[in-house]
Amino acid sequence: MSSDVPGFELPLRLLLAFRTLIDELHAELSKQGHPDIRPMHGFVMQAIGPGGTTAVELGRTLGVSKQAAGKTIDTLERIGYVERTTDPGDTRRKIVRLTPYGLDALNRSARIFDTLRTRWATELGEDRLRALESDLRKVTPANPWRLDMPGWFGSL
Amino acid sequence: MSSDVPGFELPLRLLLAFRTLIDELHAELSKQGHPDIRPMHGFVMQAIGPGGTTAVELGRTLGVSKQAAGKTIDTLERIGYVERTTDPGDTRRKIVRLTPYGLDALNRSARIFDTLRTRWATELGEDRLRALESDLRKVTPANPWRLDMPGWFGSL
């Protein structure tokens, strides 16, 4: 049957695995000149992308309200990771762009994640890791950016 | 190499997979008479266990402050999932115990998780799922209850 694993273990392990990666990422980022970055900031910056975005658009991408997106942008702006510039073609819009510092954090994050992935590949075997990735893709939504976590990234 | 997967995908998929399970759990719990339960409550109740605990102890188990644990207990008490009784042997301590309603939620959660696991086993194949579980165990801490997520279960 299916219950030799007490129901709670699988979800817990998934969460823990995520946490493990994120914790190590931030320990490393901290060493590499980004001590103030918070776990979700990396995801938000990834969602902003190199081309920039707006608060409304970011909210849609992340599945949170435009106000929540605006607050997050405020924070990111305050600590120097993004900047707001007004769109010359539409003065209502404010384009949010990564600063060089923000871009640096994003690039370092990607490299660190690659390193961590390599470590997992060593621990599990490349084949097993690929299988794991493939299986995770099968059981999760196609568009990974539609996080829809008002409260995951947040309350819970 | 390792970068045919853009670094961010693995952590994201782990989080999404967790989310997927939790969302379906709560959709189902809601149908089964537990509409007010929040995602973390199940984990907290699991951490409380059938024998009961105290605020300080629960805080230690979950890796949050005793005050935070106390607040969570307040909430759980308010919605009827736990009750506080004073310890006759030490009048400072207040034993937190699951109510029958709380126990019911916990039991149903376990059953629903089992059902979801079975669905994954169908989608992925039992062998693949076992491999996934085994691999997750390899890359996560031994004690899954030491969540240490002040801010995961929480801010981020």
Place this chain on the structure above:
DNA sequence: CACGATAGACAACCTGGTTAACCATATGGA
């Protein structure tokens, strides 16, 4: 050109964290 739709900001509120301070009770050593 007026009106509806859109972008952004602001306010009030909620949840689940944090520290700090405090009170009551246990407990162990002089």
Place this chain on the structure above:
DNA sequence: TCCATATGGTTAACCAGGTTGTCTATCGTG
């Protein structure tokens, strides 16, 4: 035995990151 210290719990003030509702400014179209 008594007092100092440690421990359990509560309260208060704060923070981050969500929510909804309201408001203003601007865009774009009939």
